[in-house]
Structures are given as C-alpha cells and as structure tokens.
Amino acid sequence: MTAFATAPLRLEQIQIALADRALLAVDATIAPGEALTVMGPSGSGKSTLLAYMAGFLDPAFSANGGVWLGERNLLNLPAEKRGIGLLFQDPLLFPHLSVGGNLRFGLPSGVTDKSRQVAQALAQVGLAGFENRDPATLSGGQKARVALMRLLLSKPQAVLLDEPFSKLDTALRQEMRTLVFSQLHAAGLPALLVTHDHADAKAAGGQVIELG
Amino acid sequence: MLRLAPALIIALLVLPVGAGLVMVLLPAFGYLPALGGHHASLAPWQTLFAQPGLGRSVAVSFASGLVSTAMALMMVVLFLAASRGTWLDRGIRRLVSPLLAVPHAAVAFGFAFLIAPSGLVARLLSPSLTGWERPPDALIVNDPWGLSLIAGLVLKEMPFLLLMSLAALPQLQVDNRLMLARSLGYSPTIAWLKTVLPSLYPLIRLPVYAVIAYATSVVDMALILGPTLPPTLSVSILNWFNDPDITRRFMASAAAVLQLGVTLAALLCWWLLEQLTRLLMQNWLTNGGRQRGETALRVVGRSALLLSSMTALAALVGLGLFSLAGFWRFPELLPQMLTLDHWQRSAPMLAKPLLNTALIGLISTALATALVLATLENEHRQHLQPKRALWLLYLPLIVPQIAFLFGLIVAAESLGIRPQLGLVIAGHLLFVLPYVYLSLAEAYRRLDPRWLQVARSLGVSRNAAFWRVRLPLLLAPLLTAFAVGLAISIGQYLPTQLLGAGRVTTVTTEAVALASGNNRRLIGVWALVQAGLPLVGFMLALALPRLLGAKRRELAT
Numbered sequence: 001m002t003a004f005a006t007a008p009l010r011l012e013q014i015q016i017a018l019a020d021r022a023l024l025a026v027d028a029t030i031a032p033g034e035a036l037t038v039m040g041p042s043g044s045g046k047s048t049l050l051a052y053m054a055g056f057l058d059p060a061f062s063a064n065g066g067v068w069l070g071e072r073n074l075l076n077l078p079a080e081k082r083g084i085g086l087l088f089q090d091p092l093l094f095p096h097l098s099v100g101g102n103l104r105f106g107l108p109s110g111v112t113d114k115s116r117q118v119a120q121a122l123a124q125v126g127l128a129g130f131e132n133r134d135p136a137t138l139s140g141g142q143k144a145r146v147a148l149m150r151l152l153l154s155k156p157q158a159v160l161l162d163e164p165f166s167k168l169d170t171a172l173r174q175e176m177r178t179l180v181f182s183q184l185h186a187a188g189l190p191a192l193l194v195t196h197d198h199a200d201a202k203a204a205g206g207q208v209i210e211l212g
Numbered sequence: 213m214l215r216l217a218p219a220l221i222i223a224l225l226v227l228p229v230g231a232g233l234v235m236v237l238l239p240a241f242g243y244l245p246a247l248g249g250h251h252a253s254l255a256p257w258q259t260l261f262a263q264p265g266l267g268r269s270v271a272v273s274f275a276s277g278l279v280s281t282a283m284a285l286m287m288v289v290l291f292l293a294a295s296r297g298t299w300l301d302r303g304i305r306r307l308v309s310p311l312l313a314v315p316h317a318a319v320a321f322g323f324a325f326l327i328a329p330s331g332l333v334a335r336l337l338s339p340s341l342t343g344w345e346r347p348p349d350a351l352i353v354n355d356p357w358g359l360s361l362i363a364g365l366v367l368k369e370m371p372f373l374l375l376m377s378l379a380a381l382p383q384l385q386v387d388n389r390l391m392l393a394r395s396l397g398y399s400p401t402i403a404w405l406k407t408v409l410p411s412l413y414p415l416i417r418l419p420v421y422a423v424i425a426y427a428t429s430v431v432d433m434a435l436i437l438g439p440t441l442p443p444t445l446s447v448s449i450l451n452w453f454n455d456p457d458i459t460r461r462f463m464a465s466a467a468a469v470l471q472l473g474v475t476l477a478a479l480l481c482w483w484l485l486e487q488l489t490r491l492l493m494q495n496w497l498t499n500g501g502r503q504r505g506e507t508a509l510r511v512v513g514r515s516a517l518l519l520s521s522m523t524a525l526a527a528l529v530g531l532g533l534f535s536l537a538g539f540w541r542f543p544e545l546l547p548q549m550l551t552l553d554h555w556q557r558s559a560p561m562l563a564k565p566l567l568n569t570a571l572i573g574l575i576s577t578a579l580a581t582a583l584v585l586a587t588l589e590n591e592h593r594q595h596l597q598p599k600r601a602l603w604l605l606y607l608p609l610i611v612p613q614i615a616f617l618f619g620l621i622v623a624a625e626s627l628g629i630r631p632q633l634g635l636v637i638a639g640h641l642l643f644v645l646p647y648v649y650l651s652l653a654e655a656y657r658r659l660d661p662r663w664l665q666v667a668r669s670l671g672v673s674r675n676a677a678f679w680r681v682r683l684p685l686l687l688a689p690l691l692t693a694f695a696v697g698l699a700i701s702i703g704q705y706l707p708t709q710l711l712g713a714g715r716v717t718t719v720t721t722e723a724v725a726l727a728s729g730n731n732r733r734l735i736g737v738w739a740l741v742q743a744g745l746p747l748v749g750f751m752l753a754l755a756l757p758r759l760l761g762a763k764r765r766e767l768a769t
Binding site: 051054055056058059060078079080082083084085086088090092094095096105106108150151154156 | 672
C-alpha cells in the first residue's frame with residue numbers, strides 16, 4: 001500500500017440536536033495519519049456524528065457546522081463523492097459477491113490492474129488466494145481484515161470507524177486494533193473513531209473527546 | 213421520476229376504482245346515454261326489487277362472507293395459539309404459501325369433487341358405512357344454504373389470514389410476552405390468547421376486511437360451489453350484465469350498487485362484532501384465569517387447521533385423480549384404470565389460454581414490481597414514514613370487483629379503449645399491485661441501511677448501489693413477491709372475463725367456463741393446470757436464489 005497525498009479532516013463547530021435537544025458539539029482537526037477518538041455512552045449521538053460527516057444523516061436530527069477535507073467542503077457533496085470510508089462493527093461483506101468481488105467493488109473503476117491489486121491486498125493481511133471464497137465461509141477475524149482492505153482499496157481520503165472492534169473476541173480485538181491503526185497511519189489517512197472502549201482509544205493513540 | 217412513483221401508484225389504484233363506481237352509480241339511477249337513459253329514475257331499482265329470489269341472494273352473499281371469515285379467522289387464531297413450536301406449526305408454515313398460491317377456482321373444483329354425492333368422500337364411506345350402491349340423490353354441492361360455498365371459502369381464506377398473521381407476528385416479541393405470562397402461571401395457549409392476540413388483531417384487521425369484502429362478492433367460487441336458484445348476488449349480477457337484453461344493464465347496475473351495500477353492511481356488522489368481542493374479552497383478559505380451557509383450545513386449535521389444510525390438499529389430489537380416471541364405477545375408491553386421454557385431448561386447446569395467462573401474469577407483475585420498487589426506493593431516499601396511504605392499497609381489495617369492473621368497462625369505452633389484452637393487463641395490475649407491495653415492503657424496509665452506506669462510502673452512486681447492492685440482497689423476497697403477483701394474476705376470473713369481453717381466454721376463464729358442464733375429467737385437467745402454474749412460480753422463486761447463489765451461503769436464506 002503506497003501512501004497517497006492526503007489533507008487534514010476538519011470538524012468545524014459541529015452541533016447535532018434531536019428535536020431541540022442538543023446531543024453533542026465537536027470542534028477538532030485531525031491531521032493525516034492521526035486518529036481522533038470520540039467517546040461516550042450509547043445515545044450520546046456519536047454514531048449520528050459519523051452519519052452527518054459521511055452523508056447519511058436521518059432528517060429527524062438537525063445538525064450544523066462544517067466538515068472540511070483540506071480546502072474541500074464535504075457537506076456539499078453526495079456521500080459517494082466525499083471520499084470518506086466507513087468501518088462498522090460488522091464487516092458487512094456483500095453476501096452476493098465473493099471475497100475478490102467485495103474488494104473489486106471498492107476499487108475505483110479506472111484502475112487497470114484490478115486483479116493484481118486485489119491479490120496484493122489479500123496477501124498483505126495473510127489471506128493470499130482467498131479471491132474466490134464465499135465471505136460466509138470466513139472467520140470473524142478474516143472478514144474484518146477483508147472489510148479493512150476493501151476500504152483501503154477504495155482510496156478514501158479519510159476514514160470513520162464506528163466501534164469497529166466491539167464484536168470481535170478479546171484475543172482478536174488487540175490484533176485488529178494494531179492492524180487497522182497501523183494501516184491507516186501508513187496510508188496517511190485522518191481517522192475518526194467512535195467507541196465506548198478505552199482500550200480502543202489507547203490503540204488509536206490520538207486525542208480523545210469525551211461526550212455526555 | 214422516482215418522486216412520482218407513490219402518486220402514480222395511488223392514481224393507478226384509486227382512479228379506476230373511482231371511475232368504475234361512478235359509471236355504475238349513474239346507470240343504477242337510469243342515466244346512461246349510450247343505452248338511451250337520459251333521465252334520472254328509480255326504475256332500475258324497482259325492476260331489481262321485483263326479481264324473484266333477490267332477498268335470498270342477498271342473504272346468502274352476506275352470510276357466507278361473514279360466516280366463512282369468522283370461521284377462518286378463528287381457526288387461524290386458535291392454531292397460532294395452540295401450536296407454537298410443534299412439528300405441526302413448522303409443517304403448516306411450509307404449506308401455507310403453496311396453498312395460498314392455488315387459485316380459488318381450482319380449490320373450489322377440487323372441493324366439489326371431494327364432497328359431491330359421487331365424490332371421493334362418499335366413495336371412501338360406501339358402501340361399508342352408508343350402504344350406498346349408487347350415488348345418493350342429494351344436493352351437496354350448490355346447496356341452497358351456501359354451506360359448501362362457505363366451506364370452500366374457508367379453505368382459501370385460512371392460508372391468507374395465516375400468512376398475514378405470520379408476517380405481523382415478528383413485530384410483537386411473542387417470546388417475551390409468552391415467557392412473562394408463563395412465569396405468571398398461564399398455560400401456553402391461554403397465554404398466547406391473552407397476551408399476543410390483542411396486539412395481533414389490529415395488525416391483521418385490514419386483511420380481514422379484505423377477506424370479508426372478497427367473500428361477500430366472490431364470483432368464480434360461487435359459480436362452482438354456490439347455490440343456483442337463486443345464485444349469490446354477485447353471480448346474479450354477472451348474469452344480468454351478460455343478458456342479451458341490453459336494457460337490463462340498468463337493473464344490473466343497480467344490483468352492483470346493492471352488492472356494494474351488502475359488502476359494506478357485512479363490514480359494518482363485523483365492526484360491531486369486533487366491538488362486542490372487545491367488550492366481552494375485557495373481563496376475560498384480566499379475570500386471572502390461567503388454565504381453564506387449555507386442553508379443549510389446544511385440541512381444536514391444532515385439529516381444525518390441520519383438517520382444513522388436509523382437505524385442501526386432498527382436493528388437489530382429487531383433481532389429479534379425476535383428470536387421469538378411465539372407467540370408474542361408483543362406490544369404488546379408485547378408478548379401474550388410469551389414462552392420459554383427457555390430457556392428450558386437452559393439450560391442443562391449452563396452448564392459447566396458457567400463453568395468454570403467462571403473458572398477462574408476467575407483464576402485470578413486472579409492471580407492479582417496478583412500481584412498488586420505485587415507491588419503496590423513493591420512501592427510503594426521502595426518509596418517509598410508511599403507513600399514511602397504506603389503506604389506499606386495499607381499495608381494490610375491499611371494493612367488490614363486480615361493483616366497479618362493469619363501470620370500468622363503460623368508462624374505458626367512453627375513452628375509446630376497447631376490451632382486449634391491454635385492458636385485461638391493466639385490470640390485473642389493480643389486484644396484483646397491492647399484493648406485491650404487501651409482500652415486498654417489509655423486507656425492503658428491514659434491510660440494514662449500512663449495506664448501502666458502505667457501498668456509497670466505497671464511491672458507488674445511489675442508483676448504482678440500488679442495482680448492485682440492494683437488488684441482489686433482496687433477491688429472495690423479490691422473487692417471492694413476483695411469484696405472489698403471478699399467482700394473483702393467474703387466479704383472476706372476473707377481471708379477465710369482463711375486461712377481455714370474453715375474448716381473452718386464460719386457464720382460469722376456461723376452467724370456470726367448464727363449471728356448467730359436468731365433464732369432471734376435463735375439469736380435472738384444467739383445474740390442475742390452473743393450480744400448477746402458480747406453484748411453478750413459487751418453486752422457481754425458491755430455487756433461483758439457491759441456483760444463482762449456490763456459492764454464497766448467506767444469500768439463499
């Protein structure tokens with residue numbers, strides 16, 4: 001994975017409310033290769049923050065404030081043009097596609113050496129030769145690694161993580177934390193992590209904002 | 213474009229029904245210039261009320277609708293209460309969709325073959341128990357009280373109400389309710405009736421109303437099983453509309469309005485019964501009774517529905533037997549020889565109706581599916597809450613077909629549209645659309661929104677995500693909805709017959725047309741073809757996702 005030119009992700013005076021009840025207010029800048037952790041109990045609106053930034057806010061919520069990637073205002077762009085990658089607690093590998101198909105799904109359409117990139121990405125996480133496997137036959141850790149590589153192959157400019165390790169078992173969790181953050185760091189991507197697990201925040205290594 | 217979809221669906225459902233009703237109301241009061249009626253008058257009503265046997269027709273229509281619905285609903289409710297988690301429960305759940313898919317006419321024919329004086333039941337009991345050496349001279353099918361019609365209706369309504377209940381139950385956290393009630397000392401069946409039923413009924417109320425409306429005005433089943441002198445109101449109306457004396461159209465229109473009134477009266481009566489039941493149940497719900505009646509309810513709950521499902525299956529077997537029967541003396545249970553003669557002789561005549569059936573079914577279902585997908589996708593994109601206009605979907609199911617289809621033809625003709633294949637397809641769309649919507653909406657809304665968020669965060673546009681992620685993930689429910697639509701279209705008798713002016717023949721119109729003749733072997737062939745077509749659709753719907761996703765384990769479920 002080669003590092004590509006990236007810009008800082010800026011959360012400019014973001015405020016989110018649900019029916020006049022203020023949920024959260026955040027103002028922060030995440031440098032390339034850094035990770036910001038937002039911590040809070042469930043219902044504090046941390047997943048809503050991610051939905052707002054990625055372009056999926058439910059209209060029941062009201063939000064204002066700016067989301068900038070370098071000089072680009074992301075809020076004016078449709079979700080697919082924002083260059084924001086998402087990692088959820090479930091790997092969400094498309095069940096109708098093979099492992100390779102899932103990785104290709106993320107590759108930009110102009111890419112010419114798709115097969116090589118897919119093979120390389122799989123090898124990088126110890127899954128060489130898994131292209132034709134059905135995602136349903138993979139273990140939890142393997143799925144999580146494929147989901148991570150699918151995200152990276154889509155060449156995002158920033159990454160949002162929504163409690164990505166909470167469904168893994170303890171042994172796997174530490175391994176995935178190390179893998180995810182080292183990959184994001186190596187790719188020079190600004191990352192925003194929401195979680196309620198302090199160990200996640202520690203692994204992310206950046207500044208921490210505590211909510212509610 | 214997408215934003216127009218909901219309005220388009222509502223217009224497609226409401227306008228034809230409305231136009232049809234208006235064009236029946238006007239001639240009912242003497243106004244139809246095309247037939248020389250220029251002034252409002254009550255003459256059509258006077259002629260109508262002078263018809264012999266009208267009161268009896270109305271009574272049979274009203275009563276058969278209410279009684280059959282009440283019986284089917286009670287059977288379904290008691291079954292759900294008494295059979296949770298048993299092998300019977302699992303077996304019936306598997307049977308219910310195929311049973312629902314079998315058209316009314318096929319069930320009616322098969323049932324008639326079972327209970328007729330020379331039918332399978334009489335043969336099974338004769339001569340050992342009955343002493344009959346020849347078929348008894350009794351009017352069992354077409355009995356003047358409409359009892360065989362009621363029984364036939366129950367056979368078809370039961371799977372519909374069961375499927376609607378099974379679709380609604382997952383929202384109710386049944387297990388939690390039962391666990392709580394059981395821990396308070398309630399026996400299982402009583403626990404279900406006291407904690408689940410009061411929440412379930414409001415969810416299946418509209419389907420129940422649709423069943424009542426259908427049962428009070430059904431034509432094809434009444435032609436096969438219903439009384440003849442006089443027939444049910446719906447069949448009388450059909451006869452009057454088809455009378456060569458064209459001035460009878462006025463009286464027929466008045467009768468169609470009367471049918472609407474009979475159906476509304478039945479619905480009103482049901483609503484009153486609902487209120488009464490609620491009043492009576494209030495005390496029972498909180499009287500603390502925990503055990504009483506458990507055994508009786510359990511026995512009835514399990515056996516009634518099992519019996520009716522078995523009857524429906526036996527009816528289909530009977531159709532097959534008659535279609536293959538050679539010489540068959542009366543008390544013998546099985547024919548002396550089986551032959552393919554009837555099939556071979558029917559084969560050349562089957563081609564054209566089969567082609568029409570397939571064409572009408574595929575086109576109307578494809579249109580309906582596209583419209584429903586557009587509406588649901590629009591709802592998803594605009595973050596709209598469902599439900600607001602949902603009752604409008606039931607409009608073509610609650611207004612009796614016979615009350616507005618004749619008016620619809622008049623309306624179409626005044627626009628210069630002649631009865632033909634296109635009009636039949638448009639007519640089928642009216643009835644296919646609601647069912648496709650009802651069977652797809654829940655799965656569509658339940659799909660985890662994160663699938664689409666992941667797709668879009670990977671750089672795929674909204675439209676592309678719809679085709680590349682949503683549709684493949686919804687393949688199984690989509691195919692099921694398609695099969696439901698096909699089954700509904702295949703079973704339609706009245707819209708095909710009327711909107712095609714009798715010139716568009718399908719397996720259903722041909723099968724029902726055989727009812728007046730008495731060639732059981734021929735009827736067996738046609739009714740079996742009619743029953744088999746929707747089953748093929750359902751089997752394909754089940755098999756295709758497995759074939760396409762043979763290598764994808766989580767997709768086929």
